[in-house]
Amino acid sequence: MRSALERIHGRVDVHSAFAPLETATGVIVPLRVGAGSPLPYVSSALVLKCAFIAEESIGMRVQHNWHADCPTAPVAPVLWLDGSDVACSAVMYRADTSVSLGFDSASTTLLCERIAALHDAQPHSHTGLFTSLSQRFASLLHHPLDGPYAQLLRVGAEFARELLAEPLDVTYLHGDAHHGNLLYFGVAHDRQTREGARQWKFIDFKGLHGESTFDYCNLMFNPQLAFAARLDVFTSRLELVVHHLEGLHNKPMRERYLRWLVAYGCLSAAWHQEDDNLESVEGTLAVVRNAVTALEL
Known part of the structure; x- marks a missing residue:
């Protein structure tokens, strides 16, 4: 340093x-x-x-x-x-930490808008740095799934295989888009033009490559797992994100998005399980169970 x-x-x-x-x-x-x-x-x-x-x-x-x-x-x-x-x-x-995304619907909407804007502006250099979603899901797809959560994790693994096999709208991804990684940078003034603009910008990129829907999953588990797992919160957020995705793709997206939520949530739970963080495993899978219920499985 x-x-x-x-x-x-x-x-x-x-x-x-x-x-x-x-x-x-x-x-x-x-x-x-x-x-x-x-x-x-x-x-x-x-x-x-x-x-x-x-x-x-x-x-x-x-x-x-x-x-x-x-x-x-x-x-x-x-x-x-x-x-x-x-x-x-x-x-x-340095971001202005006095302003941050909260627990409200406006924060969900802003995240969706910023993710879409990011996907609309695709990088064209050094793209070899990006990791495929298939590689990202290795902990869920290529390791033994056992223990008390095995049945639910297997559902997530099955969904992941299906979604990765037939991706929709493949693009470069942030890879970890959530409330803590979209920050407010206030008004930045250029020395020459003296022009400024309010800026909500992403940090902490993972750099993934795959279906754009994946980037909308992590926000459903944030900013706190206990809050995100509340059924009323999950339901209202789900409708907001699905409405946004259907506007982008001009087709029904609810079931596909829910399947991505299950797949991503099970991947996250598998990571927490590897770290012996059982509290985060339980919190993550509580959100996953909401998605499974919404799918009426």
Whole structure:
């Protein structure tokens, strides 16, 4: 992290502003901009993110390249990037954390709109960084499913195989689009044009490739599992997302979306099971059971 700060300071005149925040996969350091910084926007709110695992490093590269290819897409820009696919450091704008997505229908609608805008602005460079959905589902499809949740996980695996075999609208995906990864960056002013725009942009890309419907699944499990599992919340959100998807595809999408929810939820539960996080397994499968019930299986 120190070497990354030294390299950044040598190029863009930024300094550590607060103590680093350690995460499970790296370190985040709030930064302040020096007087000689050539950064294109008037802003002192920057952050250095150092990723120490391959998935996070590749995700930052995907985010950097996607914004470079499609500057108007809802992608938080990466101002400086250094490292490899194994360990990587990046400087980005710091989001306005006083504004965030909540538990209301407006947040669900905004997420759907931003996901659609992201899919409309597809990257065209370094696409080899993206992982196929078939690879992403490996923990559900290629590992033994046993224990008290095995029956439900097998249903999810069956749905995943069917959906992956005949995908609809294949595209490049964020891969982890939910309330915590769509952030508000306020009004950013360009030094030359002095123009600003309110910006809700995605961070923490996974960089997947497959059916676009997949990107609408994670929001149904957020921002808190206990809240997402409430039947009234699940039902109202389901109608909002299905209405959005049917508007995009001009065809019925309810059953297909519910099957994706079951498949994705079972994949997530399988990951939690690998980590021995039984509380998250139960919470995730509570949402999955709502989807299974809605399918009338």
